[in-house]
Amino acid sequence: xxxxxxxxxxxxxxxxxNAFTTLYRRRQGGVYRFALQMSGSKTxxxxxxxxxxxxxxxxxxxxxxxxxxxxGYLFGIARNHVLRHLERDRLHDPIxxxxxxxxxxAAPPLVSPDDPLDDLTRHEKIKFVRQAVLALPAHYRxxxxxxxxxEMSYAEVAAVIGCAVGTIRSRLHRAHxxxxxxxxxxxxxxxxxxxxxxxxxx
Amino acid sequence: MNCQEFQSIVRDLANSQPVETPTxxxxxxxxxxxxxxxxxxxxxxxxxxxxxxxxxxxxxxxxSARVESELRMAFLRQCSILQQRSVGSSPxxxxxxxxxxxxxxxxxxxxxxxxxxxxxxxxxxxxxxTGSVVAVPGTAHQDSSGPIATAxxxxxxxxxxxxxxxxxxxxxxxxxxxxxxxxxRRSADDSQTGPDRAGTETxxxxxxxxxxxxxxxxxxxxxxxxxxxxxxxxxxxxxMNEERSREPIKADVVLGEDGLARAIRFVQ
Numbered sequence: 001x002x003x004x005x006x007x008x009x010x011x012x013x014x015x016x017x018n019a020f021t022t023l024y025r026r027r028q029g030g031v032y033r034f035a036l037q038m039s040g041s042k043t044x045x046x047x048x049x050x051x052x053x054x055x056x057x058x059x060x061x062x063x064x065x066x067x068x069x070x071x072g073y074l075f076g077i078a079r080n081h082v083l084r085h086l087e088r089d090r091l092h093d094p095i096x097x098x099x100x101x102x103x104x105x106a107a108p109p110l111v112s113p114d115d116p117l118d119d120l121t122r123h124e125k126i127k128f129v130r131q132a133v134l135a136l137p138a139h140y141r142x143x144x145x146x147x148x149x150x151e152m153s154y155a156e157v158a159a160v161i162g163c164a165v166g167t168i169r170s171r172l173h174r175a176h177x178x179x180x181x182x183x184x185x186x187x188x189x190x191x192x193x194x195x196x197x198x199x200x201x202x
Numbered sequence: 203m204n205c206q207e208f209q210s211i212v213r214d215l216a217n218s219q220p221v222e223t224p225t226x227x228x229x230x231x232x233x234x235x236x237x238x239x240x241x242x243x244x245x246x247x248x249x250x251x252x253x254x255x256x257x258x259x260x261x262x263x264x265x266s267a268r269v270e271s272e273l274r275m276a277f278l279r280q281c282s283i284l285q286q287r288s289v290g291s292s293p294x295x296x297x298x299x300x301x302x303x304x305x306x307x308x309x310x311x312x313x314x315x316x317x318x319x320x321x322x323x324x325x326x327x328x329x330x331x332t333g334s335v336v337a338v339p340g341t342a343h344q345d346s347s348g349p350i351a352t353a354x355x356x357x358x359x360x361x362x363x364x365x366x367x368x369x370x371x372x373x374x375x376x377x378x379x380x381x382x383x384x385x386x387r388r389s390a391d392d393s394q395t396g397p398d399r400a401g402t403e404t405x406x407x408x409x410x411x412x413x414x415x416x417x418x419x420x421x422x423x424x425x426x427x428x429x430x431x432x433x434x435x436x437x438x439x440x441x442m443n444e445e446r447s448r449e450p451i452k453a454d455v456v457l458g459e460d461g462l463a464r465a466i467r468f469v470q
Contacts, residue, residue, distance in 0.1 A: 015281040017274065017277060017278065017281070020273075020274070020277050021270075021274065024270060024273060025270075028264060028265050028269070028270070029263070029264045029265075031265075032263065032264055032265040033260050033263055036260070036263065037256075037260065045265070046265050046266060046268075046269050049265040049269055050265075050269050050272065050273060053273050054273065054276060057273075057276065057277050057280060058280065122255060125252055125255060126252070126255050126256050126259050128252070129249075129252035129253060129255065129256050130256055133253075133256075144253075148250070148253045148257075149253060149256060149257050149260070151257075169210075172213065173209065173210065173213065176213060176246060176249060179249055180242075180245045180246070180249055183245070183248070183249060183252070184245070
């Protein structure tokens with residue numbers, strides 16, 4: 001039987017290395033991807049992953065299983081670290097370890113044996129969406145990353161960010177509007193999406 | 203449904219998330235009639251498809267093995283630190299330290315006592331307050347008019363002063379009669395009939411000495427073994443064997459830090 005996160009955490013607190021390894025392998029992917037999608041940097045994502053699990057092993061008393069899941073707790077720590085990194089990068093020159101500025105991690109092969117053209121198009125599309133997400137303000141970006149890329153519910157995201165569900169809904173709606181504008185601008189310069197929305201609401 | 207209501211559910215419509223059927227139908231009907239909302243729905247679907255592509259592209263991404271190995275090392279380091287801490291706070295460890303601390307305190311106390319007693323003046327003939335009271339059997343009776351100290355420790359100038367004050371105020375002591383009187387009476391009777399038992403002592407309870415006109419607070423003090431004329435029993439309201447009136451009687455006097463006698467008991 002697979003132990004739950006809480007059981008593993010209890011064992012971790014008693015110094016069980018296997019419990020720590022199991023918990024890490026179960027949860028590090030989500031934390032790493034969240035940090036990667038928020039920062040666009042593989043190096044920062046790894047640093048944040050490390051800091052999140054260090055924080056967990058050193059002091060997990062802030063985790064309340066009745067309030068939110070362990071995954072949500074870890075995302076909360078990761079979010080704080082990401083925002084700190086973003087703030088630092090805003091003050092200094094951002095560190096970019098990927099020359100294309102958005103394709104983090106292991107890049108998919110550019111040529112597919114089945115349909116090279118389709119694969120290239122797909123790769124470009126992913127890169128474009130990723131750049132659009134990274135261009136969002138942080139408070140919109142985190143909502144898109146958690147709701148759309150991590151498929152978390154509004155309530156879970158609200159627990160991670162620490163605000164009301166309604167705020168998450170409105171931020172997500174606004175973020176989608178911004179993303180659609182960016183995507184439209186990318187394919188059709190001189191977009192009139194704002195005008196369209198204004199007309200629609202009129 | 204108007205455009206604003208449609209905008210609030212457009213993500214759910216595009217994402218095929220569970221929306222109440224009437225709301226969903228109403229939203230789709232609005233999209234058919236409103237060209238802007240229809241376009242927005244289509245763009246939302248395109249956006250979600252792009253986001254899903256990102257999700258599938260990122261699905262296998264994880265932190266490198268280096269991060270895991272570093273974290274495991276950090277975990278082991280922390281565990282060893284915690285174990286050391288727990289050993290430090292274990293009952294056995296704590297008890298060991300407490301024992302050591304007690305021994306150190308005892309040694310310090312002995313040292314302090316030695317230092318305190320060392321520079322005192324030579325033995326006083328009349329009174330020698332001591333840290334520990336030692337009864338010396340067969341001490342010679344030297345002066346029947348006053349108390350004679352029998353302690354073997356070096357006497358102090360302060361001790362002599364204290365004893366002198368005790369002697370001076372002896373006449374002002376008011377004897378207190380209580381049940382101890384009866385016990386002393388029995389003891390005195392025994393002393394009339396039988397010889398002293400070698401190696402054993404019987405003593406009365408301590409009789410408080412109430413000093414007239416003085417604040418008689420007592421916190422710490424010393425017990426001094428003295429020899430008194432047997433007639434001293436009378437001044438405390440105790441019976442005296444007339445036949446042995448010339449023999450001294452041993453007594454323990456409790457002296458306060460101020461040198462005043464606070465209590466006395468007679469020893470046989």
